[in-house]
Amino acid sequence: MRSFTLVPLALVAAIGGVVLVSGCGKSDPRVSAGGATFVDPIMQKWAAEYKGVKKVEIDYVAKGSGYGITNVTGRMLDFGCSDAPMNATEVKAANEAGGEVVHVPVTVGAVAVIYHLPEVPGLKLSGEVIADIYLGKIKQWDAPVIKALNPGANLPGTNVVFVYRAESSGTTNIFTEYLSKRSAEFAKAPGTSKSPKWPAVGVGKEGNDGVAEHVKNTAGAIGYVELAYAKKNNITFAALTNKANKPVAPDAASVTAAVEAAMKVKADREPYTLHPLTFSFTDAEGDAAYPIVGASYAILFKKLPKDKGPAVVEFLKWAVADGQQYAKDLDYAPLPAELTKKAQELLGTVTFE
Known part of the structure; x- marks a missing residue:
């Protein structure tokens, strides 16, 4: 006959506890x-x-x-x-x-410049024109400076509604850095900033999604979002005249061209001089470079x-x-x-x- 040793219940519970803990293991980080x-x-x-x-x-x-x-x-x-x-x-x-x-x-x-003008599928813009829009100086889409960039386009007299990020935003910093490089007036004010003070005629929205949604649903609106948000929301975006005076659309190739050109330029101002591996990729040299990267x-x-x-x-x-x-x-x-x-x-x- 086999003999059995009685184990106190407290010890069983303790052993059970150990088994339970070791069985669960460490939680995933x-x-x-x-x-x-x-x-x-x-x-x-x-x-x-x-x-x-x-x-x-x-x-x-x-x-x-x-x-x-x-x-x-x-x-x-x-x-x-x-x-x-x-x-x-x-x-x-x-x-x-x-x-x-x-x-x-x-x-x-890329930061895409999105707009709501169904009658103009292939809009071309320049940094100078976008700066004047965001300064509140260009008020209608059929303004002469926009017509000059889009000969033959059916530009309507619709009011321009510019949309910006309401919260402190790195996308805004990229966008305003670019506009400051293309417009001396913009560089003075609002200037390069994560949270600039925009003219009162603009509309602030939270996040890339918020800007994209408002532009998609507002006739005459223009905004700036990371390219993925433009694609996801099926919103038309403009080709931009780059530093070489070539109209370039945002895509992986034009972003890569800008990055490769910018990495050859030594940082000469803050905040890029404060950190290794930080670069100003906006308004880069080269025919194929998209300018807002x-x-x-x-x-x-x-x-x-x-x-x-x-x-x-x-x-x-x-x-x-x-x-x-x-x-x-x-x-x-x-x-x-x-x-x-x-x-x-x-x-x-x-x-x-």
Whole structure:
């Protein structure tokens, strides 16, 4: 006859508890991120793909570049995204909050100038004309300067309604940087800014989606959004006269041409001089370059907590390399190989404590 040893119930419960804990194992890492809406379409794709490959959750909230900068500085996010590099004031605040920050370019893309004029499918615009629209100086679509750029087009006398981002926005920073390069008057005011003071005749909307929706539903409206939002919402966008005086539409090839040209130019002003691997891609040289191009940067502290830091860095290393395969299908341009290499090297300098 087999003998059995009675085990006290308390011990059984304790053993059961150990088995339960070890059976569940450690929970999958969860990375908290947010900021720029410019990068959101590809970030959501990355999050889905990365979860399948690495079992790591990337929770990204798209609320504008200002949100990304403020909340990574306040330690509310593991990393933030911005299309505008931190300025000196923002860098100082971050240094005081948690030390040095790094800016890692994760994607590059075009800011499309969208408009609602069904009778004009192939509109051409220049930076000077767009600047005057956003200064409130051009009030009708049949203005002589627009006619001159579009000979033979059926331009209506419809009122121009310009739409801008209501919140602090890196897309706005890219857009206003371009207009400031093309118009001395615009450069004085509103100037280059994530949250400029626009003329009262404009309409402010939250996010790229908000701008896209308002333009789509408003006759005579014009706005600026990341190209993916124009495509997703089936909104017509203009070809822009570039620095070489060539009309160029936004696409992966024209973005790549702008990026390659701009990377050859040494940064000579803030905020680009404050951070390696940040570039001004607007109004680049070259016949094929689209003139309103920007990058989204992942911003993170150079010293990260050892519990979450490795997961953050490994995800970003994947995003700038393997993740670039999804760029073209989502209307971005892949990072040049040189920029991917340098981004991964920069991520290699992040430490954990």
